[in-house]
Amino acid sequence: MKIPTTIRKILALARKESRDILQNRIYILVVLVQVFIIMGAVGLVAVASVASDPALLDEIGVTSAINIGLPQSLNGSSLSQYLEEQKLTLNYYNSTDQAKTELGEKLVAVVDLSPTGDVLLNVDTSNVFYSVVSTKINEAADKYNNNKSLKDAGLNETQVNTILNPVNFEIVKVNQDKQVPLALDSPYFVEVIYGFIVPFILLLPFFLASNIVTDSVVGEKERKTFEVLLMTPLSSYMVIIGKIIPILLFSLIQSLAWILVLNLLRVPIYNPVLLIVVLFFMGLAFIGVGILISMLVDSTKEANSAITLVLVFATFILFIPLFVKSEIFQGGFNFIPTVLMVKLAVSPRIQPEIMLYLLPTLILSFLIFVGTVRSFRHERAIRL
Template identity: 85%
Template sequence: MKIPTTLTKIMALAKKEARDILQNRIYLLVVLVQVFIIIGAVGLVMVASVASDPTLLDQIGISSALNIGLPQDLEGSSLSQYLEQQKITLNYYPSTEEAKAQLGKKLVAIVDLSSSGEVVAQVDTSNVFYPVVSTKISDAVTKFNTEKTLKSAGLNQTQVNTIQNPVNFQEVKVNQDKQVPLALDSPYFVEMIYGFIVPFILLLPFFLASNIVTDSVVGEKERKTFEVLLMTPLSSYMVIIGKIIPILLFSLIQSVAWIILLDLLRVPIFNPVLMVIVLFFMGLAFIGVGILISMLVDSTKEANSAITLVLVFATFILFIPLFVKSDIFQGIFNFIPTVLMVKLAVSPKIQPEIMIYLLPTLILSFLIFVGTVRSFRHERAIRL
């Protein structure tokens, strides 16, 4: 079967662009850097989740490494028992003053009783586990104060224990065969990973794509080869398509690879096919903006400055809604692509309204791309 001449010309230009991209060591280095960004981001969120969650610390066994200082006269007291229940290590000192010398070194906190019987806690706020330690001490102190109050009312220890533990909670897990193999069972981990890291990682290749487009066009201007390209028997559409095919393809391949990598890191992405479709149209928009900028500037330095400003603005528009909770603007936020990406990624079920919210993004992205193609054709007419 004979391949149409038009398609042959487009593929020839696309192969040339693909070869230039793959020969660019900086581009390959940036791709490798993205892998480290993904692994590092997931790792950092996991560490932050564990460090801020007392339950996770207890499950992993890190709590026992948290050292709390107490004066020796509190050894065996009900306060020390409640602190031990928090699965932290207690260290006893002859006096509080001697314990202070170890605060910020061996000890994360010091707990003592004042002359009036009130609990006094000194916590090293520079320690990464400061929030967890504060929570554990607070829980222990609450039980201690409750016990004091109940005993002063004439209740014995058995009655105190009954009041402090009125219900034995037992969690029964169902549908475990359908359980998602998430890296960490933590609300904070889920919120940070899906609420920011996932959309950011999947859009990274397209941020890079817009930069490559400007370099492709402006670079040819600087090398004085752009005019030669315009003189070839290629229409404006053929030139644009030939240039963007490898850029868009490489970006999509990277995003798919990042989805697979996230799944290997036990951060599953639901609805990957629809996610790739959304990324495809957003890629057209980013590439379209890159082409538009490349037509307005005459040097790579100007192009890099302009695309940086555009990407900063795009980052603000795309990611600020992920951190803002507002009933007033929620109707607008529902149409933001990153918000829709989060909704697609976190649930296997696609809500019908999501498809409606997606339409403006797909249409606007396509219009941006078509508009830049028409502008490019006008730019070609001027140059010729």
């Protein structure tokens, strides 16, 4: 089948732009850096989730390595029993002062009783497990205080146990064959990964490409080839399309690769096709802005400074709604592309209004594209 002349001309320009991009060593380095960013981001969230979740620490057996110091007088007491129930390792010393000498080295915390029977806690706040240890010791102290109050009220051991443990709660898991293969079963992990890391990672190729794409026009000016480009037998629309296609295609391929990487890291991403559609229009806007800026300035340095300011502003607009919980603004936030990406990524079920939420992004991308073409046409008219 014979390819129309117009398409052949666009493809020829696109191939030329592709070669320029692939010969740019910085761009190749940027792609490799993204892999380390993804691994590091997921890893840091996983570590933070485990370090802040007592249940996860118990599950992987980390809390058994957390050492707590107590005076020998508490050995066998109800307080020590409650601390053992928290799966903490107890170390007994002749005195509290002796235990404190190892606080911050071997011990994370030292527990004692005051003369009035109150639980005293000394904890090393520089330890990464400080918050978890505090939570566990507070739970043990609450049980101890309740136990003491009930016994002081004249109740026997059986009555105390009945009040403190009124219900035996057991979780029965069903449909485990349909369970989502998530890396960590942690609310914090899910919230941070899907609420920030996933949209950030998928948009990362377009953020980084926006700086690279500025070279597509301003680079031509610096190399004194811009006038040659203006004299080519291509319409302004054809030139802009030819310049946008390569970087947009490379960025979409990267985002698709990062979706596969996230799935391998057990962060399942649903509705990848619709996500790519959203990314296509967002990428069209980012790259269009990059080309538009590069036509308004005369040097790569100016273009990179301008696009950096645009990206800072775009980051604020795109990511702040992910952290703001407001019923007043929620209706408007639904139209923010990153919020839409989160909704698509977390569930296989697609809401009917999804395409409506995409409409502002589509319109904005189209307007930026038209504005870029008009600016290029104006530049062409002045120079020729």
